[in-house]
Amino acid sequence: MGDQRGGGGVRHPAAGFAMKAAVYSRFDGPDVVRVQEVPAPSPRRGELLIKVHASTVSAADRRARSRDVPRGLGLFAALALGVFRPRRAVLGMDVAGVVEAVGAGVTSVRPGTEVIAMLGSRFGGHAEYVCLPAEAAIAAKPSNMTFQEAVTPVFGGLTALVFLNRAGLKPGDTVLINGASGAVGTAAVQLAKQSGAHVTAVCSDAGRELVTSLGADRVIDYSTIDFTAEATKYDAVMDCVGNAPFERAEASVKPGGSLLLVVADLKGIIWSSWHSRISGKLVSAGNVQYTAKDLEYLVHLAEAGLFRSVSERTYALADVVKAHRFVDTGRKKGSVVLQISGTSATPDIEHSGRGAAVGR
Incomplete structure (x- = not known):
């Protein structure tokens, strides 16, 4: 994240408040996902708290939600995702948002910085706030993209x-x-x-x-x-x-x-x-390692006009089930964006123009 410096030990002023998140409690079709209020996280030492503006509903989210994985990986999926119920209730492998607060020891980024980040197997992006380690795959948001555009290159x-x-x-x-x-x-x-x-x-x-x-x-x-x-x-x-x-x-x-x-x-x-x-x-x-260096390279390409944001549809968080249903069709082109906060999303609308084009 360059030379953006922040103070240590800064905590969210309303730590413990409720936030909206798309959660699921069993493995099945899109209808198992529902939006409800859950406790918001607070950054621990070495962590960032990000206010999420956008995420995507990816093929990885579909596999995690349904536990429908390639042949032979069922046992590994059960151990990673949960045997009887999901180990992590909130899906979402990527986010675009604003750093809300930083935990003790974080000096690489300060609150107010617009970022994109890869959460990977941590998940948690389909919520209003998420915490992740400061050394994770995080980069400054491309300056020429909206949050909804900027999240699409991440996953x-x-x-x-x-x-x-x-x-x-x-x-x-x-x-x-x-x-x-x-x-x-x-x-x-x-x-x-x-x-x-x-x-x-x-x-x-x-x-x-x-x-x-x-x-x-x-x-x-x-x-x-x-x-x-x-x-x-x-x-x-x-x-x-x-x-x-x-x-x-x-x-x-x-x-x-x-x-x-x-x-x-x-x-x-x-x-x-x-x-x-x-x-x-x-x-x-297999064995994919996500790094901040690679994410920063993608940001460089995007800001130079050499990498386009590609998304077919944007859904509001309230319409997350519709987003999962569309991903389940296997006919999506580019990314399916889930708008968590910001201006109102218009679901079921196919985008056009520079920042959107019309699967994994």
């Missing part, structure tokens, strides 16, 4: 950046992105183009205009063409859907290239190192 952008960095792309490389119209996919298209790559986007025909506007050089409609059946090979294949495992997609990767499995089942994760050794190609799955 998708960070995930895409981590995986693409593993491929070490160079100008002129060829990249295929499977699931290019989702939150991760739309970010990956933009980031791959920034590296100078030739990008092939795989999505529905409805997403063609969007991914082309983001820089895709070629678009494959998955309903008519199976990219794995083509003879074309790529320096990197990135699967944001979970239907292109090593056995299916390895032949589409050039010798020495990369297969980036953003969504993978237990077999794909466990065998990724072995598949890398036997194929001579990098097969990467």
